[in-house]
Amino acid sequence: MTDTDISASKTMTEDEAAEFAEQVFDVARQGNAVMLERLLEKGLPADLRNHKGDTLLMLASYHCHADAVRVLLNHKADPEIRNDNGQSPIAGAAFKGDLAVVRLLVEAGADIDxxxxxxxxxxxxxxxxxxxxxxxxxxxxxxxxxxxxxxxxxxxxxxxxxxxxxxxxxxxxxxxxxxxx
Incomplete structure (x- = not known):
């Protein structure tokens, strides 16, 4: 196999990239803090957004995963990025009733009001x-x-x-x- 063959085999198709991105968002939804940490260390942008404008932090916050939220915040995820509906991670956590996540977001500088x-x-x-x-x-x-x-x-x-x-x-x-x- 030549270098060209190796490079070509590492390039994802658009469909493969979309599938991979959806898997990454599922990692945040499911609160897999260990996997998020690994992906972020490999260069995954902490503020990656999906087709609805949800960031990884929004998904982890809304689904009440404090450990995943902590990992994302440690990697400088912005607690102020709102989704396409204008919803913030802190509002999502408050709606779901997760005080631990709300505290983490406030400590990271989320706008209380x-x-x-x-x-x-x-x-x-x-x-x-x-x-x-x-x-x-x-x-x-x-x-x-x-x-x-x-x-x-x-x-x-x-x-x-x-x-x-x-x-x-x-x-x-x-x-x-x-x-x-």
């Missing part, structure tokens, strides 16, 4: 689904419980809309109003 295109913050996502520990943590880290989404609704209003009774009580005790008057 960063909002999606509709103006919803991680605090609002946590409030909507009775993620009380996350609500407490985000507020303790400076999240604004009085912030409003694009419709003028606060975290309390979002919790009320979803019937998140524990969060409603929690935020009401803080003096939060359901909407900006």
């Amino acid at each position: 960063g909002a999606s295109a509709d103006g919803r913050t991680a605090l609002m996502m946590a409030a909507m689904f009775n993620r009380n520990e996350i609500v407490d943590y985000l507020i303790s880290q400076g999240a604004d419980p009085h912030a409003t989404d694009a419709k003028g609704i606060t975290a309390l209003g979002a919790a009320q809309a979803m019937g998140a009774t524990v969060t409603i009580e929690q935020l009401s005790k803080m003096g939060v109003q359901p909407a900006r008057s």
Whole structure:
């Protein structure tokens, strides 16, 4: 086999490259921190995005894989990159209720009050689904419980809309109003 043959045999077709990329995103979705570490050490970009704009960090965060999130952050994955729907990793982790992942993202510099295109913050996502520990943590880290989404609704209003009774009580005790008057 000549050098030309070797080079040619190492080149992936577009279909093979697409299949490989999908496998890489599955590694993040499944939280395989060891494999992510190996791929990143080989030069995989930490902020690689799929066809929906999801980064590896977004997928690992949304699927509640703290070890994979830690590996990606150690390789300088940007916690502020949003997907094509404007969703951030911290909002995904708050929605899913994973406090450990939320903490990792905050420690890595995620914007506590960063909002999606509709103006919803991680605090609002946590409030909507009775993620009380996350609500407490985000507020303790400076999240604004009085912030409003694009419709003028606060975290309390979002919790009320979803019937998140524990969060409603929690935020009401803080003096939060359901909407900006």
